[in-house]
Amino acid sequence: MKHLLLDDKPIYLQVREQIEDQIINRQLQAGDQAPSTNQLVNFYKINHATVSKGINQLVEDGILFKKRGIGMFVAEGARKQLLEKRRQMFVEDYIVTLVQEAEKLEITEEEILKFIKQVKGSEK
Known part of the structure; x- marks a missing residue:
């Protein structure tokens, strides 16, 4: 069963927005590790490529950054950028x-x- 996902917009955008919301709501702060792609795949029961697309957009926008072999982390200034x-x-x-x-x-x-x-x- 899929958690918290709606049919009105692409799933990768919903995954992206939920991570953005966690940053805006200060559940994830600069330097914090974001949920891994595998965690999100298992939680939402969706395709790995779908999750990756949303995560990669956050990386491209400078909201998250990768630490090779460790995971994704919230970038400095991410909350401010998202609020704007x-x-x-x-x-x-x-x-x-x-x-x-x-x-x-x-x-x-x-x-x-x-x-x-x-x-x-x-x-x-």
Whole structure:
């Protein structure tokens, strides 16, 4: 049985994002050893090449680095880099759409901020 994997996006991206989430949430910190490819294959019950593709993208982006014969480790500055990337994605995926819809509905910036504060207040 596969753990925590959805059908809405490629599995290698989900594996990559879950490791990114662990770094962002400080479950993995700079210098920490990341889960091995074999550990991820066994946990998710998926193909080795699929896991490797996600891991290799993290290495190419400088989030993880390889220590030959030892494993993968979280690079210095990885969390900061991921936060910057995710913030930009947040703006593109949510804020742009929010602003466009608000303009259509003639909602002011002040009203948007009021709505955000209301939502945040209701979550506490």
